Structure formats: C-alpha cells, structure tokens
Amino acid sequence: MKNNLITFILFLIFSNTAIANITLPNVFSDNMVLQRNTEVKIWGWANPQEEVVISPGWNNEKYKIKANNQAMWEIVIPTPKEGGPYTINIKGYNEIVLKNILIGEVWLCSGQSNMEMSASWGIKNGDDEVKKAINSSIRFFKVPKLTATAPQNNLSGNWEECTPESMKNFSAVAYFFAQRLQEDLKNVPIGLISSNWGGTAAEIWIPEGVVTQDSVLSASAKKLKEQSYGPNQPGRAFNAMIYPLAGFKIAGAIWYQGESNVGSTSYNKTLSALIASWRTLWKNEFPFYFVQIAPYQYGEDNFSGVIIRDAQRRVLQEVPNTGMTVTTDISTIDDIHPKDKKTVGIRLANLALANTYKTNNTLVNGPLFKNMEIDKNQIKVMFDYANGLHFSGKKSTQFEIAGSDNVFYEAVAVIKNNTVMLTSDKVKRPVKARFSWRNTAQSDLFNEANLPASSFISE
Numbered sequence: 001m002k003n004n005l006i007t008f009i010l011f012l013i014f015s016n017t018a019i020a021n022i023t024l025p026n027v028f029s030d031n032m033v034l035q036r037n038t039e040v041k042i043w044g045w046a047n048p049q050e051e052v053v054i055s056p057g058w059n060n061e062k063y064k065i066k067a068n069n070q071a072m073w074e075i076v077i078p079t080p081k082e083g084g085p086y087t088i089n090i091k092g093y094n095e096i097v098l099k100n101i102l103i104g105e106v107w108l109c110s111g112q113s114n115m116e117m118s119a120s121w122g123i124k125n126g127d128d129e130v131k132k133a134i135n136s137s138i139r140f141f142k143v144p145k146l147t148a149t150a151p152q153n154n155l156s157g158n159w160e161e162c163t164p165e166s167m168k169n170f171s172a173v174a175y176f177f178a179q180r181l182q183e184d185l186k187n188v189p190i191g192l193i194s195s196n197w198g199g200t201a202a203e204i205w206i207p208e209g210v211v212t213q214d215s216v217l218s219a220s221a222k223k224l225k226e227q228s229y230g231p232n233q234p235g236r237a238f239n240a241m242i243y244p245l246a247g248f249k250i251a252g253a254i255w256y257q258g259e260s261n262v263g264s265t266s267y268n269k270t271l272s273a274l275i276a277s278w279r280t281l282w283k284n285e286f287p288f289y290f291v292q293i294a295p296y297q298y299g300e301d302n303f304s305g306v307i308i309r310d311a312q313r314r315v316l317q318e319v320p321n322t323g324m325t326v327t328t329d330i331s332t333i334d335d336i337h338p339k340d341k342k343t344v345g346i347r348l349a350n351l352a353l354a355n356t357y358k359t360n361n362t363l364v365n366g367p368l369f370k371n372m373e374i375d376k377n378q379i380k381v382m383f384d385y386a387n388g389l390h391f392s393g394k395k396s397t398q399f400e401i402a403g404s405d406n407v408f409y410e411a412v413a414v415i416k417n418n419t420v421m422l423t424s425d426k427v428k429r430p431v432k433a434r435f436s437w438r439n440t441a442q443s444d445l446f447n448e449a450n451l452p453a454s455s456f457i458s459e
Contacts, residue, residue: 022046022092027248029098031159033139033191035249036082036103042090043074043247050092057086058103074247079103082188100161102137104189105181106250109174110205110242111257113198114291117337119168124339126172133167137187138178140170143195146240147231155244159191170194173256173291176345181352184359193250195241199229201260202270205242208235210277216266217273223263243281252287252356253278254348258312259293259336262304267311272319289323289351290315292454294331294338295440305439306455313368313454323351326366326443329452333440347451363387366443366451372433372458379411379422379433386418388448396420396444400437401430408434420445433458 024044034040046052046067054063058080067073084102089095109115119126140160146152160166167175171194178190197204203211203221211217211234224232231237261267275288292312298305316324325347331338338344353360367383374380379401383389391413400408401422411422411433422433436443436455443452 022050022052022090022094022096024090024096025154025244026157027141027155027193027245029158031100031139031161032098032141033102033104033106033159033189034079035106035251036079036188038249039076039078040249041074041076041247042088043072044090045071046073046092047071052090052092055089055091057088057101058083084189102139102189102191104137104191105185106191106193106248107174107177108193108195108245108250108253109171109177110195110253111255111291112196112200112260114259114293114337115171115173115254115256116194116196116198117172117341118170119172121172121337122339123172123341125342129172129342130164130168133162133164133175135162135179135182137182137189138162138175139189139191140166141191141193142170143193143241143245145197145230147236148240149236151239151243153244155240171196172341173345173348174254176342177254177349177352178345180346180349181357184353185357193245193248195237195245197230197237197241199227199260200237200257201232202257202267202274203234204231204237205257206234206270206274207238207277208233210273211235214269214273216269220264220266220270238277242278246281250282250284250286252289252352255288255290256344257290258308259296262293262298262308263301264311265307267308268314268318271312271315275315275319275322285321287321287323287352287356288319289325289348291325291327291344291348294327294336295333295438295442296331296336297333298439302438306437306441309455310457313456316368321355323348323355323365324454325351326452326454328436328441328443328455329446331442333442363447363449363451366449367445367447367453369435369454369456369458374430377423377428377430379430381420381422381433381435383418383420383453385447385451389415389418389420390446391415392444392446398436398441398444400434401427402432402434403427403429404431406432408432408437 065075085100088098330340350364354364365385370382396413399411399413402408409426434457445453
C-alpha cells in the first residue's frame with residue numbers, strides 16, 4: 001500500500017511537470033519595453049493544443065491562442081500610447097506574470113566594439129555620466145556573445161532598468177542615443193537591445209545563405225582572416241544574436257561597425273545586404289541609422305579606411321530610410337575607439353528625431369557630396385546640407401582633382417554660394433574630384449550646424 005501511494009505521488013509530480021510548461025523567449029521578461037501605438041507579437045512554447053491566455057494590464061482584454069503541433073504559439077496584441085508600468089499575465093496549465101512593463105520606443109543597437117564600448121572601458125566624462133545614469137524609463141537588454149551554425153529560437157539575457165551599475169556596462173552610444181531621444185519625446189520610455197561583438201566583420205551578422213549565394217559577398221567573406229577574439233564565418237552571430245530577436249517589435253536599428261571590414265572594396269554591398277536581410281527578417285522596412293567609421297591609421301595602406309567611409313556614404317544613396325553620422329571631428333587618428341561616445345549617440349538620435357519622429361527641424365546632417373560640374377579647367381562641387389558651408393581654417397587642403405590619367409593633385413578650393421570651386425595648375429582638364437581622401441583625414445569642411453562633411457570620391 002505504501003509503495004502504491006509513493007507511485008501515485010510521483011505520478012502527480014511528473015504529470016504536473018509535463019503539463020506546466022508554458023515558456024517564453026528571454027527577451028520577454030520583467031522590466032521590458034514594448035513598442036507603443038502598434039501591434040506586437042508575443043510568442044513562446046507550450047504543449048500542443050494547450051490554450052494560452054494573454055491578459056495585458058493596459059486593457060481588460062484576454063487574447064487566446066492554442067499551441068500548434070510543434071509546441072509553439074504566437075499571438076499579436078495591440079499596445080497603447082506610451083506609459084506603464086504594467087503587468088502581463090500569460091496563463092495555460094501554468095501561469096507567468098511579467099511585471100514592471102513599459103510601453104515606449106524600442107531600438108536594436110548593434111555592431112562591433114565601438115557600439116559595444118561602455119563607460120567601463122573609459123569614455124569621455126565617463127565617471128560623471130555613470131553617476132547621473134538613474135532613469136527607470138530607459139531599459140537595457142544585453143545580448144551575450146553567442147554563435148550558431150543555424151538560426152536559434154532563443155538567447156539568454158533579461159531586461160534591466162537603467163541604473164549607474166547597469167549603464168556602466170552597457171553600450172555608451174546606445175545609452176546616449178536613448179537619453180537624447182527622451183529630451184524631444186518628452187520622457188517616452190526607451191528600450192535598448194544591445195547585440196554587439198568587438199572585432200567582427202559585417203558578414204557574420206548576415207544570414208549565411210545571403211552571403212554564399214552572392215558572388216561578390218562570398219568572395220569578400222573568403223578574404224576574412226581568422227581572429228582570436230571573434231568568429232569570421234558568415235551568419236554565425238546573425239543566427240545566435242539577431243535571429244532569436246526577430247518578431248520583437250522595434251522602432252528601428254542603430255549600427256556602428258566597419259573597422260573589421262577595412263580592406264574590402266565592396267562594403268557598400270555588404271552593408272546593404274545586412275540591412276535588407278534584417279528588414280526581411282522583421283518584415284518591416286524600419287529606419288537604419290549608422291555611424292561612419294572614424295579616421296585611423298590602418299597599416300601602410302593610405303586608403304583602405306577611407307574606402308569604407310565612402311562605401312558607407314554610398315549606402316545612403318542606395319538604401320532608403322537610412323542615415324549616417326560622420327565622426328571625423330570628434331575622434332583622434334591614433335585611437336580606433338574614440339572616447340567621445342556621447343556626441344555619437346546624440347547625432348544618431350538627432351537623425352531619428354528628424355527623420356523618424358519628425359520632432360527635430362534643425363540641420364542634422366553634415367555636407368554630403370551631391371554632384372559636380374566640369375567647366376574647362378574647373379570643377380564645381382555641390383553638396384546636400386550645404387547651408388553655411390565653410391572651412392574650419394582659412395582654406396582647405398583636402399580637395400584633390402585628377403585628369404584622365406587618374407593622378408590626383410591638391411586643388412585650390414573656393415566656396416561660392418555654398419558650392420566649392422576647384423582648380424589646379426597641374427590639371428588642365430579635370431575629370432574627377434575627391435575630398436578628405438586619406439585614412440587619417442579629418443574633414444575641414446563644415447556647414448552652419450558645424451557638422452563635418454563626409455569624404456567622397458566622384459565616379
């Protein structure tokens with residue numbers, strides 16, 4: 001009789017364990033931020049045909065769904081305007097209650113070390129910024145470094161409120177981006193998902209098939225060298241650090257990467273493929289704002305770094321709903337990790353506030369090469385965002401022109417009506433122009449907002 005009772009108790013224990021199995025991806029946790037004024041997808045796992053009831057705290061509705069034969073379920077529910085904190089009750093055979101949930105704006109923040117870089121690494125005014133970082137309406141989700149050879153359905157991590165301790169070890173660029181957004185958005189909660197890996201090339205953040213099925217991307221990826229500090233195989237970070245987040249509604253993405261692709265002659269195509277693949281994954285043409293890499297001495301090649309900067313500039317022309325922050329004026333050529341991360345975050349946020357949220361009417365872009373006209377021995381260069389065009393000194397030494405022999409000589413540059421006129425005694429019939437065309441060149445051309453012009457080379 002005693003053995004039968006023990007057997008029955010064990011049966012109850014294991015039976016309850018077997019059915020009490022509603023689980024959620026880790027990106028759904030206490031303290032999270034959900035995108036406002038939209039419909040968000042919530043998903044997870046349960047027994048096949050188990051009914052799951054989701055009850056969000058911002059309305060009196062109950063949303064029901066049954067798990068499919070793959071033990072998966074997903075449901076779309078509406079979100080209100082910004083606010084909170086709320087709870088979300090998710091109930092099946094077991095019950096999960098998510099607490100301290102805010103509704104606001106969610107941004108994915110990704111790239112290599114300059115996006116990963118936190119105050120703990122040593123940033124400009126870092127100690128003071130850490131002390132002030134008390135803001136319960138900014139929330140952080142930090143994705144750990146992971147790789148996988150196939151797309152994954154979950155990753156570890158949890159949402160945290162912004163405190164001095166959590167901010168100190170989170171992406172500084174992302175934090176300052178959120179801080180600036182809140183100035184204009186009137187303290188709307190901001191959720192930041194940081195998925196970064198220092199020293200990684202863009203190819204590891206792109207689906208492997210996208211790379212291998214394109215001859216240009218594949219050839220570029222094959223040139224990547226094995227590194228001790230991170231993977232170099234296409235798709236490995238995408239599978240483990242991006243794919244599991246797909247479906248979690250975001251307002252957009254910010255990106256700071258490119259140093260590990262220096263040497264590539266096709267980075268514009270690589271970055272364009274990355275943006276397209278992420279948008280395809282989310283089924284959303286979300287805004288994508290990125291940072292142009294800073295001037296730095298990349299070995300003996302004078303142009304490998306500036307070629308990447310120019311490729312990034314070209315992406316603006318090739319890919320809709322993108323924006324670029326130029327950093328040549330806030331960096332030093334002997335540090336691949338510029339310490340002024342606050343200005344970077346603010347400039348990225350200004351792009352979002354102007355283009356995504358429409359709350360900022362100020363000039364948020366530096367001068368960008370538009371086109372040029374050749375008139376005998378002179379080239380006339382036109383720029384977008386050229387109001388108040390001026391040199392930082394009395395003259396510029398960074399413009400060059402070339403004839404049909406493709407040999408460039410320094411040009412005399414004169415600004416007239418926010419355009420730049422170029423001539424050189426050594427080039428009688430110019431056909432090409434370039435600006436700030438060195439790895440270490442720091443732009444000497446600015447507009448009325450004191451934002452620097454991007455380097456460029458004409459076609």
